[in-house]
Amino acid sequence: MKIKALDVEKLITERLLLIPYTINICEEILNNDYTSLISMGLKTGQNWPDEDVLETLPRIINNLESVEEPTGFESWMIVKKETLEVIGDLGFKGFNFEENNADIGYGIIKEERRKGYAEEAVKELINWASSNGFLKEITAKCLIGNVNSINLLTKFNFLRIKTDHEMIYWTLKNENFVHKKKITER
Template identity: 65%
Template sequence: MKVESLKIDKLVTERLLLVPFTIPICNNVLHGDYSDLEKLSFKKGKNWPDNDVLETLPRIINNLSKVPSPTGFESWMIVKRDTLEIIGDLGFKGFNYEDRNIDIGYGIIKEERRKGYAEEAVKEIIRWAFSNDFIKEITASCLGENINSANLLAKFNFTQVKAENDMLYWSLRNKTFEDKV
């Protein structure tokens, strides 16, 4: 089974745009070049990219290098619709063909936390992911001390499957997929 290239250029919610990262955008941001983002009319959010984003970009590049073009199962920028500021990222670490699952991660810059943006973005990316009927499960992990992430995952009906070395591991099964089997 081959995952096809993404057929859309963004996902839209009430307050957000979710736009896939590309290798050129990642490389340029790592080198302090935001011209690709400016061409898209995007602005850097206050203190974006933060250290978490800069640490994540090489992994995003690695995931994107495994596919001819973004499939949607890599990472997306979180952009505020009203100001076009980039305030975070979310996405997946690629598609696991054997288990037919994807592992989600997300982050919002400190200045924009506790405003519901992570919830809005995660809800939309889950909806999009499960619209692809070959996804059986979305997994996630967070530090045990990260109560906000744990609460968000629980809100979306993720089930905690184990706790190990200060980490919590979660699973969300695609009911549509299970109904087809």
């Protein structure tokens, strides 16, 4: 089975644009070159890219090199619609064909945390990913002490499947995807 190339330029939420990374964009950012972002009308957010982004970009490039074109099961930039500033990223680490699942991750720059951006972005990406019909599960992991991620994953009905000395591992099965089951209000 092969996943087709992404057929949307971006995903749009109330306050955000989610724009897929390309190899070219990742390589430019690693070289402190923002030509592609500027040509798209985007700006770097305060302190973006941060150390986490710069550390993640080689893995994003590796994931993108394994597909002919972005499929959406790679990484996306999180952009504030109002200012067109890139404030973080989220996405999958590729699609696991054996398990019909994908592992999600996300990060927002420190200055923009606790404003609901991660929740808004994750909800949109889960809705997009689950609309394809073949995704059976989304997995995630977070550090044991990352209370904000624990709360977010719990809010989206992820279930803890195991914990080790450093990480908590999560699963969200198809029947609990956002578009099929309303997020629990807290």
